Amino acid sequence: xxxxxxxxxxxxxxxxxxxxxxxxxxxxxxxxxxxxxxxxxxxxxxxxxxxxxxxxxxxxxxxxxxxxxxxxxxxxxxxxxxxxxxxxxxxxxxxxxxxxxxxxxxxxxxxxxxxxxxxxxxxxxxxxxxxxxxxxxxxxxxxxxxxxxxxxxxxxxxxxxxxxxxxxxxxxxxxxxxxxxxxxxxxxxxxxxxxxxxxxxxxxxxxxxxxxxxxxxxxxxxxxxxxxxxxxxxxxxxxxxxxxxxxxxxxxxxxxxxxxxxxxxxxxxxxxxxxxxxxxxxxxxxxxxxxxxxxxxxxxxxxxxxxxxxxxxxxxxxxxxxxxxxxxxxxxxxxxxxxxxxxxxxxxxxxxxxxxxxxxxxxxxxxxxxxxxxxxxxxxxxxxxxxxxxxxxxxxxxxxxxxxxxxxxxxxxxxxxxxxxxxxxxxxxxxxxxxxxxxxxxxxxxxxxxxxxxxxxxxxxxx
Ligand code: UDX
Numbered sequence: 437x438x439x440x441x442x443x444x445x446x447x448x449x450x451x452x453x454x455x456x457x458x459x460x461x462x463x464x465x466x467x468x469x470x471x472x473x474x475x476x477x478x479x480x481x482x483x484x485x486x487x488x489x490x491x492x493x494x495x496x497x498x499x500x501x502x503x504x505x506x507x508x509x510x511x512x513x514x515x516x517x518x519x520x521x522x523x524x525x526x527x528x529x530x531x532x533x534x535x536x537x538x539x540x541x542x543x544x545x546x547x548x549x550x551x552x553x554x555x556x557x558x559x560x561x562x563x564x565x566x567x568x569x570x571x572x573x574x575x576x577x578x579x580x581x582x583x584x585x586x587x588x589x590x591x592x593x594x595x596x597x598x599x600x601x602x603x604x605x606x607x608x609x610x611x612x613x614x615x616x617x618x619x620x621x622x623x624x625x626x627x628x629x630x631x632x633x634x635x636x637x638x639x640x641x642x643x644x645x646x647x648x649x650x651x652x653x654x655x656x657x658x659x660x661x662x663x664x665x666x667x668x669x670x671x672x673x674x675x676x677x678x679x680x681x682x683x684x685x686x687x688x689x690x691x692x693x694x695x696x697x698x699x700x701x702x703x704x705x706x707x708x709x710x711x712x713x714x715x716x717x718x719x720x721x722x723x724x725x726x727x728x729x730x731x732x733x734x735x736x737x738x739x740x741x742x743x744x745x746x747x748x749x750x751x752x753x754x755x756x757x758x759x760x761x762x763x764x765x766x767x768x769x770x771x772x773x774x775x776x777x778x779x780x781x782x783x784x785x786x787x788x789x790x791x792x793x794x795x796x797x798x799x800x801x802x803x804x805x806x807x808x809x810x811x812x813x814x815x816x817x818x819x820x821x822x823x824x825x826x827x828x829x830x831x832x833x834x835x836x837x838x839x840x841x842x843x844x845x846x847x848x849x850x851x852x853x854x855x856x857x858x859x860x861x862x863x864x865x866x867x868x869x870x871x872x873x874x875x876x877x878x879x880x881x882x883x884x885x886x887x888x889x890x891x892x893x894x895x896x897x898x899x
Contacts, residue, residue, distance in 0.1 A: 462487045462525070463646050466539035468532050468564050469582070470497060472508055472620065472724070472791075473613050474545030477581055479516040480624040482526035484649045489539060491532040498530040509790035509817045512621040532564070536571040541642055543611070544592075545581040554731035556585050565592045569599025572606060577639040579609040583669050583729055585736050589633065589662030607639040610662045612669035617723065618788030629656045633665020670733040674747045677726045679714040681753035687717035687894025688760060697894025698876060717893045719796035719848060719874040720757035722785035727754075727794045758796055762803045765872050768891050769844055774808035777867070779838040780829070782849025782875075783815035783822040790817040792825055796874070797848040801826045814838040816851055836865065844870040850877050859886055873898070 463486050467478040470492040478490035492498055497507055504521070506514045520526035529535050536542055546560040561584060568578055578596060580588060593608045610633035615623045630650055632643050640659065644651060651657055660668070683701055690697040697717050705712030721727065730747055737744045766773065785795035792798060797813075801822075804811050811829040813822060819831050832838040835853065839845055839862055847854050855877045863869045863886050871883060873892040880898045883890045892898065 463642055464538060464540045465489070465646060466491065466532075466535045466542040467545055467581075468492075468535070468542065468567075469544070469546035469560075470494075470501065470507075470528070471545065471547060472510065472617060473581055473615065474543070475501075475506075475508070475517070476510065476513060476615060476620045476624055477543060477545055477613065479513060479520055479526060480621065481646060482520035483516050484647065485525065486646055488520070488526050489529055489535040490526065491529045491535040493530065493532065495530040498528050501528040510620055511618065511788060516621060533567060533571050536568055536576075537573050539576070540574075541577045541579060541639075541646060542568055543579050543581045548582050548584055548728075548732075550728040550731055553735075555735045556583070556728070556732040558584070558588070561588070561592070562595060565595040566599040568606075569596040569604075570601065572596070572600050572602075572604055575605040577607050577609055577642055579611050579639075579643070580666075581611055581613055583612065583673075583725065583732075584610075584666060585732055586663055586666045586670065587736075588666060589635070607634065607636060608662065609634045609639050609643060610665035611643065612665055614669070614672065617791055618786065625650075627655055629658055631665050631668055632657065632659045633662040634659065635662055670729055670736070673725055673729040674733050674744070674750070676714050677721055677730045677754070678746055678750040680716075680718075680721050680726075681750035681757070683715045683717045684720065684757045684893075685753050687896075688757075690894035690896075694895060696897045698896040698898065700894075717876065717896070718757075718850075719761045719800075719893075720754045722794035722796050723789075724791060724793045727751075758799050761796065761800065761874055764891050765800065765804075765844075765846060766807075768870060768872050768889060773804060775810075776843035777810045777812055777841055778804050779812045779814065779832075779835075779842040779845045780804070781814055781835060781838065781845060781847045781854050782851055783813055784818035784849050784851075787850045787852070790815075790821055792818050792821045795822075795848075797822070798825055800846060800848060800874075801829050805829065812838040812842060815849065816853065818849075840865045841867050843867050844872065846872045846874065847878060848874050850875040854878075859883060859888070863888065 465481055465486045465488045467474045467490045470490050478488045482488040500507055544561055544564050546564055548556040551557040589608045589610050597604055612631055630647055687697040701715040704710050705715050730751055734744050734747055780801055783792055783797045785791055801811050805828055812832050813829045814832045814835050823831055859882050869888040871888050871890045876892045876896040876898050
């Protein structure tokens with residue numbers, strides 16, 4: 437989508453959202469689960485004028501939400517939650533059963549974490565499905581929003597039927613989310629597409645109504661059967677993961693050959709068939725989606741007696757990339773890590789989020805600690821979460837505190853404040869000027885000029 441088109445859609449959308457509560461017949465929507473996905477979904481659907489009830493069994497979380505506190509860091513989310521609560525289209529409850537009974541469309545947005553064997557753990561989704569069955573008091577549309585294995589729609593239909601008492605009248609649908617943490621609100625309001633998976637036409641009118649401002653703004657809508665919609669989500673995430681692993685592998689080759697991976701990625705990406713996005717080499721992909729969804733996709737294929745060879749290779753390359761980073765840090769410090777102070781800048785799995793799930797920073801911290809280093813960790817928003825995952829590190833109030841007297845600095849996340857480091861000051865604060873840049877954001881000419889020993893990913897020339 438080009439910029440002009442995006443901008444036009446945004447304007448139409450702002451107009452639609454501002455009149456939505458007054459213009460449209462609002463639908464009664466329940467969102468079960470108030471994590472990243474559920475909270476953004478609930479708030480944005482309420483902003484579209486729907487009557488949204490968000491439920492979670494975590495009473496403490498609901499209490500905080502009712503007090504206007506947002507339990508996650510997500511730019512722009514607080515404004516939407518405040519606005520919709522005030523206009524009365526969004527409310528929170530710790531009683532999912534009551535919320536289900538009051539709604540016509542129920543979105544399931546609870547977690548599907550990765551089990552030990554790599555499969556998606558469906559116990560929370562199944563629990564909600566059974567609860568819906570028990571509380572079916574009229575026609576309802578049950579729509580999965582969480583990423584669920586292909587075939588879940590069919591299974592949920594059976595589960596709901598089995599748990600229901602008395603007459604049942606419901607449809608199951610799939611409406612996968614494509615939100616990126618850190619820009620989830622924007623992604624929701626200006627999506628590339630909206631996908632509905634249904635096995636009958638009956639739920640479509642309500643689903644279109646719920647998303648009417650996006651439809652009116654010209655966002656492409658794609659209606660498929662449920663299994664296809666479920667597959668679209670996995671295939672899209674797997675493809676993006678492949679793109680990242682591909683460029684990470686090319687970066688490793690550039691390290692050996694002396695080519696500059698940044699220019700290679702640019703030269704490739706300017707071919708419209710390839711595109712420039714998701715070609716930034718780094719420490720390997722992390723987060724709550726790519727590692728889990730690619731594994732679940734591979735597992736699902738194995739159940740159908742086939743190997744998704746390319747996706748499996750992307751996962752293997754990603755593991756290798758995480759080890760490659762450790763080797764590079766080791767080499768840069770000439771193997772002298774013991775008793776050294778290393779500042780790790782950036783703990784979140786990427787910028788603009790406080791999420792540390794599968795964050796490559798955790799591997800780096802654990803490795804440095806194993807080698808006997810003192811780790812001085814800093815992140816603008818993810819410190820509390822990383823403290824729980826790696827309590828042995830030292831957590832610093834500021835970047836400057838982390839860097840002071842450090843023997844080496846490792847930049848792990850592409851936060852804005854690390855993209856414009858004052859290298860002269862940093863050098864003056866460090867014991868010795870050693871810097872590893874896992875995101876290719878620190879200016880290489882300046883590092884050279886100041887006499888830093890440094891390395892980045894794929895011999896990138898960063899201007
Ligand atoms: C992803 C998908 O983008 C989104 O559509 C889906 O709904 C959920 O999963 P998210 O996990 O929030 O979103 O993060 P994303 O921005 O996609 O990045 C995923 C990982 O890939 C991060 O670790 C990031 O640092 C890494 N990445 C991304 C790269 O290393 N290079 C890139 O060029 C892009």
